[in-house]
Amino acid sequence: MTIVVYPWDVQIYARDMPSKQELIWSSFAQKNGIGFLDLFPTFINNSSPENTVEKYFSPGDPHWNTSGHALVANKVLDYIEKEEATRN
Numbered sequence: 001m002t003i004v005v006y007p008w009d010v011q012i013y014a015r016d017m018p019s020k021q022e023l024i025w026s027s028f029a030q031k032n033g034i035g036f037l038d039l040f041p042t043f044i045n046n047s048s049p050e051n052t053v054e055k056y057f058s059p060g061d062p063h064w065n066t067s068g069h070a071l072v073a074n075k076v077l078d079y080i081e082k083e084e085a086t087r088n
Contacts, residue, residue: 002035002079003028006043006072008062013049017041037079039072 005021017040029036043052056068064072 002037002083004037004039004076006039009053009057010062011040012043012052015044015049017044035079035083037076039075042071042075 003025005019005025007016007019011017011019019040022038022040026036026038028034043056045052056064056071058065
């Protein structure tokens with residue numbers, strides 16, 4: 001099992017990092033031996049919040065657009081590959 005946390009568009013604008021979600025779920029995952037993938041740094045970084053939201057979210061909607069889904073899918077696949085490599 002792996003817990004994945006990611007910001008909503010309003011959290012990107014506020015640059016909410018570390019967020020409550022990151023702190024609570026990372027602690028829970030660590031205490032319970034569960035995988036944890038934090039996607040906040042993927043969306044909250046050196047890029048402007050406006051550019052990030054425009055690039056990865058549907059206009060006027062807190063859901064990812066096609067580019068956002070592709071970005072998250074790649075991050076999840078990278079995580080899975082790294083996890084599998086450490087087990088072998």
